[in-house]
Amino acid sequence: MAHMYEVAKDDFGLGHTGYDGMYKYMTDAFDCDQWVNPNYKVQECNEFSDFLYVIGVDGNKEPLESSEYFLSILNAMMVSISFELWNGREYNFIAQFIKQKLLQINPFLANDEVAFKNARGYIFAHSSEVENKHGLHALAAAHAYSRLNNVSFDIEKLKQTMLNCNFREGMAFCALHKALTE
Secondary structure (H helix, E strand, C coil), X not given: CHHHHHHHHHHHCCCCCCHHXXXXXXXXXXXXXXXXXXXXXXXXXXXXXXXXXXXXXXXXXXXXXXXXXXXXXXXXXXXXHHHXXXXXXXXXXXXXXXXXXXXXXXXXXXXXXXXXHHHHXXXXXXXXXXXXXHHHHHHHHHHHHHHHCCCCCCHHHHHHHHHHHHHHHHHHHHHHHHHHHC
């Protein structure tokens, strides 16, 4: 739990002053009141999000304390490992384009240095080594989980999970690249 807390506290902004406002900064910058604004919908990204939901939430309906349940949770953790390790590259990539895209969508940000900095903050807070650390914490959590629940941590399964996840995320990444450079 301590390892997964390290991932969650950064992703949810726990203990980070001003982080809770980042959602508002981004929605203000893109002139929308919610992320589901159809103008910014990228189908491949939504498909990847649906995949994550099925693996991480919807796919864990086996009876508690059953071996199937333990395996489904471990599988979700393996996807988390892959996702977090890929995420760092994704945020680093987006960081290259976010300034230009924000100004393209909301040119008034050029005149408001604080609002512009706040709008970019979410992307820059997740770039660099933050997501790599999340991946390592997710890996440590999966190892601990498998030991505590007597479930085999299969490296070959992790490899296949990572390849599958990376393929799916790669399609979303290509679509995101297209959206950011249009």
